[in-house]
Amino acid sequence: MTSRVTPAYRHIYDRLHEQLRGGVYAPGERLPSERQLATDLQVSRMTARAAVDLLVQRGLVERRERAGVYAARPKIEQVLSSTAGLSQQLLQRGVHPGAHVVSFSRLRAGEVSPEVGMQLELGPVEQVFRLVRLRTGNGEPLALEESYFPAQLCGDLSGADLTGSVYDHLETHRGLRVRRSRQELEPGLLDAEDALLLSTHPGSPVLRVIRTAWTEKAVPFEYARDLYRADRIRFIVDTMSRPNPPAEPSDTEGSENA
Numbered sequence: 520m521t522s523r524v525t526p527a528y529r530h531i532y533d534r535l536h537e538q539l540r541g542g543v544y545a546p547g548e549r550l551p552s553e554r555q556l557a558t559d560l561q562v563s564r565m566t567a568r569a570a571v572d573l574l575v576q577r578g579l580v581e582r583r584e585r586a587g588v589y590a591a592r593p594k595i596e597q598v599l600s601s602t603a604g605l606s607q608q609l610l611q612r613g614v615h616p617g618a619h620v621v622s623f624s625r626l627r628a629g630e631v632s633p634e635v636g637m638q639l640e641l642g643p644v645e646q647v648f649r650l651v652r653l654r655t656g657n658g659e660p661l662a663l664e665e666s667y668f669p670a671q672l673c674g675d676l677s678g679a680d681l682t683g684s685v686y687d688h689l690e691t692h693r694g695l696r697v698r699r700s701r702q703e704l705e706p707g708l709l710d711a712e713d714a715l716l717l718s719t720h721p722g723s724p725v726l727r728v729i730r731t732a733w734t735e736k737a738v739p740f741e742y743a744r745d746l747y748r749a750d751r752i753r754f755i756v757d758t759m760s761r762p763n764p765p766a767e768p769s770d771t772e773g774s775e776n777a
Contacts, residue, residue: 531570544590594753617655724749
């Protein structure tokens, strides 16, 4: 069996990756040009470009038109294994959360996709609130949220401050607390309309998150379809194994100790 040869651009990528992780380039600092990398490392400019392209794809550097390539800012971490909302998690990381309401409407469940009614356990004539918000951190667009809330359970949200935490509002005014949530993630690319709202380019990588949240009484109260900028958000899942139960003494051990 022949050993696989690592392409030259991957060696360059690994080297630059280590330098970025080690703080050789501070966030916002310019990296050497592809021409300079090619000269210093004695490779073709095409090879240097392939290495830089991979860094860009993985969000480690930012390519600015006619300005070069710069070390990317650290991504904001969001813990998926927590039931805390985005606002709370941003505050925990010293980031000021914000929200801009793109649209708000009251509809019958049957007027939207069947998935909404099914996940919220609603009949077609029962009403839901549809809330689309642009979520920000320190004023920077991070996510585009499309959330649905059952009107009968959540009360009239039309008078609520929807630029703050909806979870906090529901807990304060309706006594609803998140007990459990389920989130599905898949990668995707932004279309032109969503990219404009998120202040990035069409075709930029995005993380699609489909979320259902339940109350302490196991009643679903939110179904959401969110888009997160993959270049600014990193999702963390923290798991822990369950301790093994103590072994029960065998009959042999019991007879010997009798």
